[in-house]
Structure formats: structure tokens, C-alpha cells
Amino acid sequence: MAARAGVSPGLVSRLLNNDASLTVRPETREAVLDAVRELDYVPNSSAASLRRNRTEAIGLVLDRVTNPVFTEVVHGAQEAAAEFGYGLLMADAEEAEEDETFLAGIIKSRRVDGLLLQGGYGPRAAMLQRYSEAIPSVIVNSTGNGAASGVRLEDDAAARVATAHLLGLGHRNVAFVTGSPGAASDARQRGYEEALTNVGLPLRPDLAIPGGWQAEDGMRAVREWLRSGRGADADAYVVGTSVAALGVLAALAEAGVRVPDDVSVVGIHDPWFAPYVTPTLTTVALPLFELGRRSILQLMTHLESGKPPEAVISDPAPRLIVRESTRQR
Missing domain, CATH: 3.40.50.2300 (Response regulator)
Structure with missing residues (x-):
């Protein structure tokens, strides 16, 4: 593409990455953009991730991925992750407990930058503790542990x-x-x-x-x-x-x-x-969408500056929805 535009590869890279310090003639900029359109160029996000030492992926471990309560949690996490240029890799905590090979392999090979861990109760809490000690993590809708902070609902x-x-x-x-x-x-x-x-x-x-x-x-x-x-x-x-x-x-x-x-x-x-x-x-x-969103924000803070303090979502507050299953005595 640089050859098509008649410029150096470095200049192309700086222009496509919106380098604010770059000064270039309008006709040169247009030549590069014409080459981008002609060659149908797509930036190599994998290479960019390697330069930043990030995978641009987050693991989301749910107690049961089929549980309908988690639909909004996943939605909120996906939207927030996308704002940071990340995708989600979901895993089932129950399946991970039965066979830790898959998730342990993902963590060991650093195929994700961090984990959101839900289901940290009962005997499964020890498994999630091990994960959170191995990679930056956030415990979703529970208190944190020594390695990971928690994001909780009221x-x-x-x-x-x-x-x-x-x-x-x-x-x-x-x-x-x-x-x-x-x-x-x-x-x-x-x-x-x-x-x-x-x-x-x-x-x-x-x-x-x-x-x-x-x-x-x-x-x-x-x-x-x-x-x-x-x-x-x-x-x-x-x-x-x-x-x-x-x-x-x-x-x-x-x-x-x-x-x-x-x-x-x-x-x-x-x-x-x-x-x-x-x-x-x-x-x-309860604000499940916000729970997913805040959990991602908490993890981003952890990735940038270390374990953040615990977070409790109080806005919006719990909201009663009255239907047919309750009646005046």
C-alpha cells in the first residue's frame, strides 16, 4: 500500500493510527486514503495488540451460561468491552470445575488479558480464587478476594x-x-x-x-x-x-x-x-446490565493500575414489579 501511494510504510502507519504529531500535505493524505480504498485494506488488529502486549480479549466465567438472569449481565459487559476494543470469551464455571484444562490453558497461554468471574460461592470459590491469582480478575456480584476486587449489587x-x-x-x-x-x-x-x-x-x-x-x-x-x-x-x-x-x-x-x-x-x-x-x-x-458494565470498568482499572477497591452498584436501586403472584390477604 505504501508503494501504491508513493510514501514510506512508517508514514502510512502513523496516518492510519491518527498520529496527532504527523504533518502531511493534503495530496499525500489523499493518496494514502485512495490506496486504502483500492486495496480494501483492513488494519491488522492482532499486530497492534502484540505491540501493546494485549490480546484484546476478556474471559467471562458464569455459573451457568444458560441462566436467563445473566442475559443482561453479558449484554452490559459486551457493550463496555467493545468501547475499549475488547471482545468476550465466555466459559461455564460448572464445566470448568469438571475439567479445568481448557480455561487453565487459556490463562497460561495469555489468550485473555483478564477475567470476570461469577459464581464464587460454595466449593467453586477455591477454583475461582486460583484463577484470580493467575491473571487480573474481577469477582462479579460477590465480594472480592485477596487477588481480585468485587462488584456487587444491593x-x-x-x-x-x-x-x-x-x-x-x-x-x-x-x-x-x-x-x-x-x-x-x-x-x-x-x-x-x-x-x-x-x-x-x-x-x-x-x-x-x-x-x-x-x-x-x-x-x-x-x-x-x-x-x-x-x-x-x-x-x-x-x-x-x-x-x-x-x-x-x-x-x-x-x-x-x-x-x-x-x-x-x-x-x-x-x-x-x-x-x-x-x-x-x-x-x-436489580441493575444487571450495569453489573456487567461496571465489572468491565473495574477490570480495565485493574489492568491499568492494579486492584481497585470494592464496588457496590446502588443506582438504579432495586425496583419492585408487581404481577399476579402476590395478593392482599
Whole structure:
């Protein structure tokens, strides 16, 4: 291309990279741009990345890539990454736990510049700790660790909003179906308990149901709980995530418990399916798009200047969306 324009390769490179210090005659600039158009030139981003010692790729490790709650997280991360000229490489934490070869190989060969790690709870937390010690990382929707900072949502506030809604409808025996053990689930249970104590209700351990993040977790937990007889007087449920709430609705229907005639149900997060289940699901929406975006910004800071402080997304605040699964007592 330089030969076609009659200039040096260095001048072409500086012109195409918008070198502000370059002074060139208008006719020379036009000759280079004509050559670019004639040869259908595309800049070699790989070579540019090598010069900057960057891959222009970020790994995003999700607890389950098929989980509909993560759709907006991925969307937000993709948009923010693109603003920095990066692409995302997604991986499933469950699959990585079963066979670490793929993800470990990517990290060892430096095919990504950093990682966003979601799902840092339970036994999987140790695996993610190893990854975050090997490459710049951010823990998504959880507290950080010694190597990586975290970006969190106001999970406690979301559960307070959900529980306060049920209390405002006249419910007094509100059960809570937890997520998998970890920071997010602990915060949501704390918010649930705070809402109860705020109105002078006692905390009842028999109304705390160990669950999980998946639909099968919610169904198993509530099915077993009802069969044990512990849920006889429960008149409402706050579910740690709306995905698990699908299983809760199924378990209640299986037991002949009608929603919302007999009990009300609220799920945390507002995934796309919430308005399409029967009954439509009352939810508390959290800023998942912003979670993905802020996680990328946090990682960019880490890449440039080292581990940043923890971040909590408080704007926008958790938002109640009332649908058919809750009713006045």
C-alpha cells in the first residue's frame, strides 16, 4: 500500500493510527486514503495488540451460561468491552470445575488479558480464587478476594423490598428460600430478616429454606419442606432468585397450594420469563446490565493500575414489579 501511494510504510502507519504529531500535505493524505480504498485494506488488529502486549480479549466465567438472569449481565459487559476494543470469551464455571484444562490453558497461554468471574460461592470459590491469582480478575456480584476486587449489587436491599411488599399485603408468615451459600445469598437473607424485624416480627428458623440458584433447587427445597410439615402456616415466599422461583411455583402446584389464593411468591431479579409464567411472577429487578458494565470498568482499572477497591452498584436501586403472584390477604 505504501508503494501504491508513493510514501514510506512508517508514514502510512502513523496516518492510519491518527498520529496527532504527523504533518502531511493534503495530496499525500489523499493518496494514502485512495490506496486504502483500492486495496480494501483492513488494519491488522492482532499486530497492534502484540505491540501493546494485549490480546484484546476478556474471559467471562458464569455459573451457568444458560441462566436467563445473566442475559443482561453479558449484554452490559459486551457493550463496555467493545468501547475499549475488547471482545468476550465466555466459559461455564460448572464445566470448568469438571475439567479445568481448557480455561487453565487459556490463562497460561495469555489468550485473555483478564477475567470476570461469577459464581464464587460454595466449593467453586477455591477454583475461582486460583484463577484470580493467575491473571487480573474481577469477582462479579460477590465480594472480592485477596487477588481480585468485587462488584456487587444491593442484594440486601432487594430482599428488603420483596419482604416489605409481602408484609404490606398483610402476610405475616413469610418464608425465605435461600440461594447457594455465598455473599449474595447471605445478603439477601439479611435483607429479608431486617424487613421482618423492622415491623416487630420474630425471626423463625423454621421459615428459612435452604435452596439454590436453579429451578430444580427451588422445587426440591420447597417440596421437601412441605412434606416435612414445617411449611404448614407459611402464607408467602421470598425466593433468592426468580429462576429458583419457577421451581417453587411448581412444588406449590404439586402440593395443591394455589398462588396467589393461598400463598404469595416474590422472586429476586426480573428475567424475561417473569411476565409469561402462570401466574405471572412478582419480582424485584436489580441493575444487571450495569453489573456487567461496571465489572468491565473495574477490570480495565485493574489492568491499568492494579486492584481497585470494592464496588457496590446502588443506582438504579432495586425496583419492585408487581404481577399476579402476590395478593392482599
